[in-house]
Amino acid sequence: MARKLNLRIWRGDSTSGALQDVQVDVNEGEVVLDVIHRVQATQMGDLAVRWNCKAGKCGSCSMEINGKPRLACMTQVAAYPEGETITVTPLRTFPVIKDLVTDVSFNYKKAMEIPAYAPPADLAPGEARMQQVDVERSQEFRKCIECFLCQNVCHVIRDHEENKKSFAGPRFFIRIAELDMHPLDILKNRKKTAQEEHGLGMCNITKCCTEVCPEHIRITDNAIIPMKERVVDVKYDPARWLGSKIRRREGI
Amino acid sequence: MTLERHNYDVLVIGAGGAGLRAAVEAREAGLRVAIICKSLFGKAHTVMAEGGAAASMGNVNDNDNWMVHFRDTMRGGKFLNHYRMAELHAKEAPDRIWELEVWGALFDRTKEGKISQRNFGGHEYPRLAHVGDRTGLELIRTMQQRIVALQQQDGRDFGDMESHIKVFAELTITDILKENGKVSGAYGYWRESGSEVLFEAPAVIIATGGVGKTFKITSNSWEGTGDGHALALKAGANLVDMEFLQFHPTGMVWPPSVRGILVTESVRGEGGVLTNINGERFMFNYIPEVFKKMYADNPEEADRWYTDQDNNRRPPELLPRDEVARAINSEVKAGRGTEHGGVFLDVSKRLSAEVIKKRLPSMWHQFYELAGVDITKEPMEVGPTCHYVMGGVEVEPDTAAAIGVPGLFAAGEVAGGMHGSNRLGGNSLTDLLVFGRRAGAGAAEYVKSSGKNPVSEGAINAAAAKIQAPFDRQGGENSYSLHAELQEITHNLVGIIRTGAELDEAIKKIAEIRKRSANVSVSGGRVFNPGFHLAFDLDNMLLVAESTAKSAIKREESRGGHTRDDFPGMNNKWRQINHISTFDGTQVIVREQALPPLPKELFDLFDVHELEKYMTPEEIAKGGSN
Numbered sequence: 001m002a003r004k005l006n007l008r009i010w011r012g013d014s015t016s017g018a019l020q021d022v023q024v025d026v027n028e029g030e031v032v033l034d035v036i037h038r039v040q041a042t043q044m045g046d047l048a049v050r051w052n053c054k055a056g057k058c059g060s061c062s063m064e065i066n067g068k069p070r071l072a073c074m075t076q077v078a079a080y081p082e083g084e085t086i087t088v089t090p091l092r093t094f095p096v097i098k099d100l101v102t103d104v105s106f107n108y109k110k111a112m113e114i115p116a117y118a119p120p121a122d123l124a125p126g127e128a129r130m131q132q133v134d135v136e137r138s139q140e141f142r143k144c145i146e147c148f149l150c151q152n153v154c155h156v157i158r159d160h161e162e163n164k165k166s167f168a169g170p171r172f173f174i175r176i177a178e179l180d181m182h183p184l185d186i187l188k189n190r191k192k193t194a195q196e197e198h199g200l201g202m203c204n205i206t207k208c209c210t211e212v213c214p215e216h217i218r219i220t221d222n223a224i225i226p227m228k229e230r231v232v233d234v235k236y237d238p239a240r241w242l243g244s245k246i247r248r249r250e251g252i
Numbered sequence: 253m254t255l256e257r258h259n260y261d262v263l264v265i266g267a268g269g270a271g272l273r274a275a276v277e278a279r280e281a282g283l284r285v286a287i288i289c290k291s292l293f294g295k296a297h298t299v300m301a302e303g304g305a306a307a308s309m310g311n312v313n314d315n316d317n318w319m320v321h322f323r324d325t326m327r328g329g330k331f332l333n334h335y336r337m338a339e340l341h342a343k344e345a346p347d348r349i350w351e352l353e354v355w356g357a358l359f360d361r362t363k364e365g366k367i368s369q370r371n372f373g374g375h376e377y378p379r380l381a382h383v384g385d386r387t388g389l390e391l392i393r394t395m396q397q398r399i400v401a402l403q404q405q406d407g408r409d410f411g412d413m414e415s416h417i418k419v420f421a422e423l424t425i426t427d428i429l430k431e432n433g434k435v436s437g438a439y440g441y442w443r444e445s446g447s448e449v450l451f452e453a454p455a456v457i458i459a460t461g462g463v464g465k466t467f468k469i470t471s472n473s474w475e476g477t478g479d480g481h482a483l484a485l486k487a488g489a490n491l492v493d494m495e496f497l498q499f500h501p502t503g504m505v506w507p508p509s510v511r512g513i514l515v516t517e518s519v520r521g522e523g524g525v526l527t528n529i530n531g532e533r534f535m536f537n538y539i540p541e542v543f544k545k546m547y548a549d550n551p552e553e554a555d556r557w558y559t560d561q562d563n564n565r566r567p568p569e570l571l572p573r574d575e576v577a578r579a580i581n582s583e584v585k586a587g588r589g590t591e592h593g594g595v596f597l598d599v600s601k602r603l604s605a606e607v608i609k610k611r612l613p614s615m616w617h618q619f620y621e622l623a624g625v626d627i628t629k630e631p632m633e634v635g636p637t638c639h640y641v642m643g644g645v646e647v648e649p650d651t652a653a654a655i656g657v658p659g660l661f662a663a664g665e666v667a668g669g670m671h672g673s674n675r676l677g678g679n680s681l682t683d684l685l686v687f688g689r690r691a692g693a694g695a696a697e698y699v700k701s702s703g704k705n706p707v708s709e710g711a712i713n714a715a716a717a718k719i720q721a722p723f724d725r726q727g728g729e730n731s732y733s734l735h736a737e738l739q740e741i742t743h744n745l746v747g748i749i750r751t752g753a754e755l756d757e758a759i760k761k762i763a764e765i766r767k768r769s770a771n772v773s774v775s776g777g778r779v780f781n782p783g784f785h786l787a788f789d790l791d792n793m794l795l796v797a798e799s800t801a802k803s804a805i806k807r808e809e810s811r812g813g814h815t816r817d818d819f820p821g822m823n824n825k826w827r828q829i830n831h832i833s834t835f836d837g838t839q840v841i842v843r844e845q846a847l848p849p850l851p852k853e854l855f856d857l858f859d860v861h862e863l864e865k866y867m868t869p870e871e872i873a874k875g876g877s878n
Binding site for chain 2: 013027028029030031034040041042045046047048049050051052053054055056057058059060074076097098099101103104108111112114115116117119123125126128129130131132135138139142143145146179182185
């Protein structure tokens with residue numbers, strides 16, 4: 001049966017804003033997005049919130065719930081003690097447009113900077129042969145729903161606007177790792193450019209990104225650390241360094 | 253304030269699979285393309301497609317080929333499909349899948365390293381290329397990344413990554429503009445700021461997807477508000493067979509807040525079994541005459557099929573979706589449903605927990621997180637949910653050109669004809685690719701021969717006035733309440749089982765809501781204001797619902813996604829008829845039109861005794877046209 005929930009919602013725009021308290025009905029099994037929609041339909045017709053699928057598949061309804069980055073459609077109201085006020089605020093790392101909606105265009109700009117998949121020129125359609133075990137490494141990263149919670153939580157950019165220019169963020173480190181591990185990709189220097197152009201070196205593996213990933217992608221362990229290790233190998237291993245001088249190996 | 257203006261060769265409305273595939277094709281033909289998404293780039297409803305993309309590559313069973321796929325598609329659609337669309341789809345689907353792989357998609361593999369293919373309802377052989385149960389995500393991401401790859405190439409060639417393809421995210425189109433009877437562009441507003449935008453383009457491709465949000469219980473996201481259907485109608489195009497809506501048999505039913513969310517058909521493809529509250533595997537009682545040869549009539553044979561498909565018939569859980577949805581509906585109505593009005597779907601008894609988590613990862617996640625159910629141990633509770641509209645814009649199959657409006661094209665779910673009265677699972681993703689590509693090519697060809705068609709000031713002013721109107725009204729209707737009322741009407745009166753009397757009532761009620769919707773007012777300003785956005789979506793949904801109800805009341809038979817309690821059987825005479833919806837400025841008019849007959853070479857692909865079940869003796873005697 002319906003009970004009353006105290007919801008505290010940040011309302012405002014790029015210039016100013018404040019938390020507003022509302023009381024709203026909540027029914028069994030409802031998620032935070034349900035009650036936000038109820039507020040929208042009954043009390044605040046112009047309350048801005050992004051959402052699409054309401055099934056945890058599209059990654060649109062990212063916000064901070066009691067300060068934690070989460071998908072509102074996958075957060076049960078019942079997960080919070082009855083009587084407690086739930087506070088919803090917009091993602092902190094990106095500029096607010098209005099209420100719970102932020103400007104996430106940073107991520108789309110970064111996506112355009114990552115060199116695209118590069119298949120061999122002679123790969124004919126239907127001729128590709130790959131083993132399941134080989135595609136699975138990249139498939140883990142392709143589960144990403146681009147909710148950008150990892151980008152939001154990453155402290156390299158969370159309170160450091162100045163780092164945004166030179167830092168692609170965890171979402172795009174797994175994109176680079178995915179291409180790097182793609183059995184058919186032939187672009188050789190992905191790890192090196194990750195380090196030198198996309199800011200991999202600025203990550204100090206606190207694993208915050210992995211913790212918030214709703215798809216449970218092991219961002220740090222399976223993408224970031226392996227790339228960092230290989231970069232270090234290539235950069236500092238004296239034998240490899242010598243080899244690279246003698247035989248002029250491209251990339252690694 | 254000066255109006256924001258853009259000039260392109262081709263404007264693609266919709267950034268799901270069909271829209272993005274169309275954009276790629278038009279760009280590769282050398283044109284400048286704008287892509288409009290109503291939400292963020294990469295969030296389109298395509299991401300929710302789970303099971304896979306049907307293409308007769310023959311990787312798992314080499315008996316498969318385009319002719320088998322064509323036959324399955326026609327059977328699934330109860331032979332109301334436009335034969336040419338079904339033919340093109342079946343022939344071109346494999347190339348479209350392989351092409352995705354060249355663009356970086358990573359499908360699950362067979363032991364030989366080829367693209368793996370899984371079983372699905374209505375498909376004779378394992379045919380669905382897939383990535384676990386997140387195939388739609390793989391498709392949209394691959395297309396999104398293909399667009400970025402082309403933009404990077406443009407950056408190298410022209411010094412500007414957005415010189416030839418630009419994505420306009422979070423923008424709603426409210427009008428398609430015409431001059432001299434031909435498309436000249438489109439008008440809309442940025443959802444973020446509410447400010448208006450004009451696109452001048454001689455060709456517009458509509459790829460806006462479906463209409464699910466017209467209904468109360470749906471698997472569709474908020475974007476499925478029939479925008480493209482309504483835009484096309486208002487621009488003078490036809491909609492074909494809007495009475496056919498697919499209710500997917502398995503949506504979640506509990507808790508209430510997740511009601512309607514899709515449970516992929518792959519659960520049944522992987523061996524999931526449907527039972528009622530008495531533990532009865534009821535699907536054996538619902539095998540229709542036309543499918544008796546192909547489906548097992550006992551559990552033992554059905555179970556054997558999972559390991560030996562050559563010597564056993566398929567389990568009836570894998571009947572086409574319309575059959576399974578009606579069966580579940582009947583069980584629940586007869587009092588054999590669960591306490592929440594569903595039936596049980598259980599995969600835990602056939603597969604190990606490890607295999608379930610690997611093959612159906614997002615289902616496991618969805619039930620665990622949203623319903624507290626562990627599907628590796630317990631059954632799911634499922635029931636029908638509004639999933640897909642078979643009806644849509646009437647197009648010329650080869651070019652995807654909308655009939656009657658030069659410069660307008662439509663592809664994907666918004667286009668009609670391909671799926672007849674019922675779509676097979678897996679045919680949607682390849683439909684997007686096959687006809688998205690054809691729409692892009694069709695538009696490119698059209699633009700090259702037609703040239704520019706400038707927009708007039710009069711057209712701009714009219715479109716702008718429409719956007720401002722709800723702000724100028726005070727104390728009018730609330731769009732949220734009107735939307736809820738509409739959903740109540742469609743759910744109760746135009747739903748999975750229909751009657752003439754109820755449809756008549758629905759038509760009257762929808763007309764009343766439309767009258768009231770002319771008086772919708774909006775509170776707040778223009779900046780990211782959902783109440784304002786819904787006012788336009790509502791207008792679209794009302795037109796779609798009117799078209800559906802008016803088509804449904806005319807079709808006095810039951811076929812595929814249209815079931816009439818007062819006309820229970822299929823009627824071969826009705827198979828020859830399409831319903832065409834047009835808009836006269838005030839209301840939707842529905843008329844009959846003859847379905848193009850099967851040409852001889854396609855007619856001959858079938859056993860004539862099978863065709864006798866669907867066709868009149870005169871049609872059989874003719875043996876196909878030409």
